[in-house]
Amino acid sequence: MSAETETAVGETGESGCWCCGRITSEDALVHLGNHPEVGICVNCVHFLGRRARDYQATVMRQRLRGAAESVRGEVMARGWHRHPVAGPVLRWINQHLPW
Ligand SMILES: [Zn+2]
Incomplete structure (x- = not known):
């Protein structure tokens, strides 16, 4: 995910999956324990x-x-x-x- 995409989606309460790149709501992402900045979608x-x-x-x-x-x-x-x-x-x- 690029820095431009992160900035754009960060303002809307959405974030991108660090695995597939799909943009989804922050609540729908699973975050890693030692790296909470990394969110992964359910799929x-x-x-x-x-x-x-x-x-x-x-x-x-x-x-x-x-x-x-x-x-x-x-x-x-x-x-x-x-x-x-x-x-x-x-x-x-x-x-x-x-x-
Ligand atoms: Zn994904």
């Missing part, structure tokens, strides 16, 4: 929330994949996958993991 707040959830899901998938790889490595190193009783169960689990 952008929802968009940022979805981005945050997608990021968290990606991080969780990476952690689960890493844990599965670690367990798989331990099973292989110890030869448990060749055990007559536990082996078929471990191989079945390995085949049905999503990664």
Whole structure:
């Protein structure tokens, strides 16, 4: 948002979203805690929330994949996958993991 736009909208009680630039009333903006001068419209707040959830899901998938790889490595190193009783169960689990 430019300084000219800020001055123009500041006189009318409206302000621009710092994310999309849409001009809206000051009451309709969500302000950041450490930077109250930054206002974000509700649509952008929802968009940022979805981005945050997608990021968290990606991080969780990476952690689960890493844990599965670690367990798989331990099973292989110890030869448990060749055990007559536990082996078929471990191989079945390995085949049905999503990664
Ligand atoms: Zn916005």
